[in-house]
Amino acid sequence: MINYFKEILVGFWSLLAGMAVTIRYFTKPIVTVQYPREKIKMSPAYRGYPRLIIDPETQTHRCIACEMCARICPSQLITVEGIKFPGEKQKRATKYVHEHYYCSLCGLCTEVCPTSALEYSDEYRLAGYHREDAVLDHLVILQLRQTAAGLPVTAIPSAEEIAAAAAAEAAAKEAKAKAAAAAKKPQAGEEVKE
């Protein structure tokens, strides 16, 4: 009988203790953020979609179209094309498209890049109305950012320019091949294929 009443009292007391907690929190200030009105600054390490870095010296991107990122990407969503323009030492990207809807933001592309040409953006509003909205042309985005920062805009090579460069390169290669007729081609496309 005593146990019966004791149990009731202990139980009742535990309920009161719980209610004391909630009423205490009732008077505390709120901790949430009213999103569209207030925004939180993203941490510097935040991984948005990867984008091309604007090199502070050359004021353009550093991509040499080596396709390392395209090969390591788990979802195979990066398309890079590049060509060696006459008079330049290295290849230069003519197309860098990122199909962001497949991206898992793993960060392997930014880590593997030999010229550290990629960084994460702090963009988190990635919703779109169409699937195509998530296809990011990084050279176009780079132009937009350059315009916003008041820097000279890097032109995207047109198809004719690319064709001309390709022809020039082919010609140069042919000349080189003739010069070293017996030499083998150095790199036979390292695999990591899909």
Add this chain to the structure above:
Amino acid sequence: MITSGIEEKTFVLNLGPQHPSTHGVLRVLLEMDGEYITAAEPVIGYGHRAHEHMAENRNYQQFLPNMGRVDYLHALAFNQGYCMAVEKLLGLEVPERAEYIRVITNELNRLTSHLLWFGAYLMDLGAFTPFLYCFDDREHILDLLDSLTGSRLTYCFYRFGGVPKDIDDDFISGTRAFIHRLRSRWADYDNLVTKNVIFIHRTKGVGLFTKEQCQLYGITGPSLRGSGIPYDIRKSEPYSAYPQFHFEIPIGENGDIYDRYIVRLREMEQSCRIIEQALNKLPKGPIMAEKVPKRIKPPEGEVYTAVETARGEFGIYIVSQGDVKPYRIKLRVPSFANLSLMVESFKDNLVADVVAILGSIDVVIPEIDR
């Protein structure tokens, strides 16, 4: 096997796949006699993404992001298990500092997982408010991990041979402040939940797992420790920097829901202890092994490594045939075994207990489905 018949006095209740408390897309067919359950049969696989098949078609690095998505609540443990297995295959030695960073982030991640479980479980039992208190706490950890790893949930942080980013003073002071804050909250949680008479009545003596059942079904994690078996991979098969820290393995007595609950609560405190020790003893040095090959191409062989996730033992079995792609990866996930025993313990319980038992073993359905 469940067969339904009109003339029988039992009937079949379809719980899920869309149900407020099946924690994802789990479907359980319950054969009921009134509100009592006579048989239960789970139907899983709604979230099957064929991770094991993906593994066979990707090279070792490309499989890394998958590991954050098997169990999205304790992604870093899965990261670690996979990295450890590949490091074992390659014979890589991980630097001390990297191991410490792994332990710190891993335990923080365990805290997020347990906090989410705590909140979600109380929500299963009908109390909504603790859920948001936990999320308030959890948000602080997510901010910390965000500042380090760049993502908030499906982390892909560890790399073969170490970690890609070092922790800074802000992270260390933030972590210390968080642990202080979390400890000040235990009293509130106790008053609001642990001592609550309704909670105690809902959980004591319900959903018993005996030691024998645990052995037969291969239960691991807090569900096992609630039954009184002190099996925790962090102690039983020490890995990473865990042997260097002092911590206890909380165990329960009866193996009911209440014990599993208490085990998880105490485990959170132990995680805080581990993090504090790791921050105090954090060694200086590199965070990446020196000779990590650019192309990961392990020699022929097979390896099995196990790590302790928030839900139990995650084992990864890799068969390598000396290729850049793994020949076979098997993910031994804890909830898979735990769920198969849980179904047994549904019998002769009320439908309200199904929700309570299901929540108490903390299933993450994508982990089971893989």
Add this chain to the structure above:
Amino acid sequence: MDVLTHSLGSEGVRMIVGLIGVIALVSVNALFLIWMERKVAAHMQLRPGPMEVGPHGAIQTVCDAVKLMGKELITPEEVDKPIYYLAPIVVFLPVLLTFLVIPFSQTMVIKDLNVGIILILAFSSLSVLAILMAGWSSKNKYSVFGAIRSVAQNIAYEIPLLITVMSVILMVGSFKLTDIVVAQSRYWFILVQPLAFILYIICATAETNRTPFDLPEAESELVAGFHTEYSGMRFALFFLAEYTNMFIVSAVATVLFLGGWHGPILPGAIWFLLKVYALIFLIMWFRWTFPRVRFDQLVTFAWKILIPLSFVNLLLTALALKIF
């Protein structure tokens, strides 16, 4: 007005004005209560709650009501149609009728019946019939569970509720609500009947199906319980009835224990409403603090704890009345 008074008599005018007043009160009150519930819940959970429509989201519930009215009324094919259609109306009408006897102040009572308290208890018990109808006709297993639970729960909790009310009535010697309030002009009955008050609040929470006794609609177990298959305005009627029921049980508690309209300075009606809303806040406070009890524990609790205690209370009251 004179014409009306002439043709209907002053009593008739009183009834019509009262009816309009009640309908207005019920809907405005429900809208306010839903907003209040959201705000209470939000602030207990460290968040602001609705903030977008109107100052502090005050018009949010109006928008929701309009949305619910505009929604399609979905009728599942298999349901038992007449009962399915009838249930939302059956749940709502008795709720309206109970307002007939609630004394907001000495004069603000539509019809001061001799059996006021009994009328309220009788009509509020009807809501369980509506829940049974809704659950049974929906042909959904979850709904049936909700309905069955609701019936068992209401039967179990009706008894202690009546017995606790009896102990107050013993003290007053009248079923008339105004008499009960007038009897409290010197002191409130909560001072002499604290146990009865606690028991009454527990039973009232169970009667109105609120957490921790919200088993008929236990969200995490039964999806939405008896109103799983209802949509649009039909669902809104259930919702309205729930909140109005909360108002009624709190009003009765105010009358029985908190001295009704008695209070200094402010007019009686305002005191009455203040007390009612304070009690409603208490019930909301329960909801956002406690987990849900299990069905068998709920019934055990009623039969093994509440009913014996309420009997003890009744006996003690009778003894005390006999002695003093």
Add this chain to the structure above:
Amino acid sequence: MLSESIPQALSPLNLEKVAPGDYAKTGYHLEVTATPEQMPAVAQALLKEGCFLESLTAVHTSREAFTLVYHFANFYELCRTAVHAVLPDGAEAPTISHVFPGADWYEREVYDLYGIKFAGHPNLKRLLLPEDADIHPLRKEFPAEAEAKAEAPK
């Protein structure tokens, strides 16, 4: 010491190989090779030693054969036993789900993903894939992810 008592318990079964494993390299303390037919007896012996079934899986080792891989561990002592059993394609392996009920789901999973049938299993149906699926995706002849993507209509 389990690493001694388990080989003793297994010795009457005449297994092909019971040898200590290279823990640092593979994570195994004991490596056992058996035939699928011996598996119920092996499981029984390990159950008596207090082990639990950690995982059960298969590897499609070659066109003709699978290897069933069983991992056993113990709650109280660190001793992982890996049992390999080679199973020719098309053959049935006896179930161990009557010994370890936990193997029930693992065997269903292996059946689901490889099409290996387990004789005596009480409820051998698909676990992860839909019940009407007609594929066994972890067999090596199943098209790889990239090929499947290419075939899928855009």
